[in-house]
Amino acid sequence: MSDAAHNSTDGFLTLLDLAPTGSGPLGGLNFAAKDLIDIAGTVTGCGNPTWAATHPPALVHAPVFEILLQAGARCLGKTITDEFAFSLVGENHFYGTPRNPKAPSRVPGGSSSGSASVVAAGEVDFALGTDTAGSIRVPAANCGIYGLRTTWGGISLAGIQPLAPSFDTVGIFALRPEILGRVIQVLSPSEAPPRINRVLMLEDAWQLADKDVAACRNEAARRLSAAGIESQSITLGELVPGDLGADFFAWKTTFSAVQWPEVWSTYGAWLETVKPGLGPKIAENFANVKKASRDGLAAGLKNRLHARHALRAFLAPDTALCLPTAPSVAPERGRVDYDRSGTGYLPRTLCLTAIAGLCGLPQISAPFATADGLPAGVSFLGAADTESALIALAAALDPDRT
Numbered sequence: 022m023s024d025a026a027h028n029s030t031d032g033f034l035t036l037l038d039l040a041p042t043g044s045g046p047l048g049g050l051n052f053a054a055k056d057l058i059d060i061a062g063t064v065t066g067c068g069n070p071t072w073a074a075t076h077p078p079a080l081v082h083a084p085v086f087e088i089l090l091q092a093g094a095r096c097l098g099k100t101i102t103d104e105f106a107f108s109l110v111g112e113n114h115f116y117g118t119p120r121n122p123k124a125p126s127r128v129p130g131g132s133s134s135g136s137a138s139v140v141a142a143g144e145v146d147f148a149l150g151t152d153t154a155g156s157i158r159v160p161a162a163n164c165g166i167y168g169l170r171t172t173w174g175g176i177s178l179a180g181i182q183p184l185a186p187s188f189d190t191v192g193i194f195a196l197r198p199e200i201l202g203r204v205i206q207v208l209s210p211s212e213a214p215p216r217i218n219r220v221l222m223l224e225d226a227w228q229l230a231d232k233d234v235a236a237c238r239n240e241a242a243r244r245l246s247a248a249g250i251e252s253q254s255i256t257l258g259e260l261v262p263g264d265l266g267a268d269f270f271a272w273k274t275t276f277s278a279v280q281w282p283e284v285w286s287t288y289g290a291w292l293e294t295v296k297p298g299l300g301p302k303i304a305e306n307f308a309n310v311k312k313a314s315r316d317g318l319a320a321g322l323k324n325r326l327h328a329r330h331a332l333r334a335f336l337a338p339d340t341a342l343c344l345p346t347a348p349s350v351a352p353e354r355g356r357v358d359y360d361r362s363g364t365g366y367l368p369r370t371l372c373l374t375a376i377a378g379l380c381g382l383p384q385i386s387a388p389f390a391t392a393d394g395l396p397a398g399v400s401f402l403g404a405a406d407t408e409s410a411l412i413a414l415a416a417a418l419d420p421d422r423t
Contacts, residue, residue: 083180100135114300162398
C-alpha cells in the first residue's frame with residue numbers, strides 16, 4: 022500500500038470483544054491495546070506484516086492486559102502502531118495513518134497512534150500504549166486527550182515487545198483524568214498519593230516551543246492559580262548542573278546515544294537475517310541506527326545517571342515541572358519534516374520528551390488548545406511513582422470538571 026501513509030484509517034488494527042474475567046473498579050469500561058502488547062491467541066505484530074508473519078500467536082496475555090480484564094474492563098481490539106514503535110509521527114506505511122479526530126488534517130502522533138485515535142474518537146474509554154521517547158505523550162498532545170507515561174519499572178513490561186528496554190514504559194490514554202485515575206489504581210495502586218502543591222514552570226522549555234504552543238504557558242498558570250496551586254519559574258540549569266543544564270539538545274543527544282544501541286540490540290539480528298519489508302521512514306531510522314557510532318554510549322550512560330540523580334533529588338513528591346508536551350501542534354498529514362539533526366519538529370520534540378525518558382519519571386500530558394483551536398499538550402512531570410498525584414493535578418485543572 023504505497024500511499025497508506027497518507028490514507029486515513031480507523032485506529033483499530035484488529036477488532037476483538039474480550040469480556041472481563043472478573044469484576045472490580047474498571048467494571049463498565051472498555052479499552053484497546055497497542056499492537057506491541059500480547060493478547061492470548063493473537064499475533065503481536067509490532068506494526069509490521071513481516072514480523073507478524075514470522076511470529077506465533079501469544080500463548081497468554083501480557084500481565085498488564087490480564088490485570089485490566091480481571092478488574093472488570095472489556096477489550097474491544099488491538100490498535101495500529103508505528104512500525105516497531107520507532108517513530109513519533111503516527112504514519113504506518115502498511116496499515117495507514119490513524120485518524121486524528123480532533124484535527125483531521127494533522128497526524129495523530131506516534132508510536133501509540135491507534136490507541137490515541139480510538140480514545141479521541143470516543144470508541145473506547147481508555148487505551149494502553151507504550152512510551153519510550155514520547156509515544157504516549159506526543160499522540161495525547163496531538164489528539165487533544167490525556168496521556169500518562171508511567172514511572173520506568175513501575176508496571177511490568179512482560180509480554181510487551183521492547184524497543185529500548187532501559188527507556189520503555191507502559192502508558193495510558195483517556196478523555197478524562199478520572200478514568201486515568203481508575204486505571205492507574207489498578208495497575209499501580211497507591212494508598213495515599215501525595216498532593217502536588219507546587220508547580221515549576223520550566224521556562225526554557227516554553228521558549229523552545231512555537232509561539233502558539235508557548236501561549237499555553239500563561240493559560241496553565243492561570244488554571245493553577247484558580248486551583249490554589251503555587252507556580253514558580255525555573256530554568257534547566259537550576260535543575261541539572263553541567264552540560265545538560267545548559268542545552269536541551271544535550272538531552273536529545275544523550276538520549277539517542279543510549280537508545281540507539283539498545284534499539285539495534287533489540288531488532289538488529291532479526292532485521293539482518295529476515296530482511297523484512299519496512300516502510301521507507303522506518304527503514305531510514307533503522308539504517309541510521311545501524312551505522313551510528315557507539316562511541317558515545319559510555320558518555321551517554323554517564324550523563325543519564327547524572328541527570329537521573331540530579332532531577333530525582335530535586336523533585337519532591339509534592340512538586341511537578343510544567344512544560345509543553347511537544348514544541349508545536351501536530352504537523353499536517355503528508356508534510357512531516359523527518360529531519361532529526363536540526364531544529365525542526367522531531368528534534369525539538371525529543372529535546373522535551375527526553376527529560377522523563379532519561380530520568381525514568383512519570384509525565385502526564387493534558388489537553389489545551391491554541392488560538393487557532395488546534396490541540397496542544399501541557400505536561401506535568403513528577404517524582405517517581407507519583408502518577409496518581411499527577412492525575413489529580415490534571416483533574417484540578419480540567420476546565421470541564423464538575
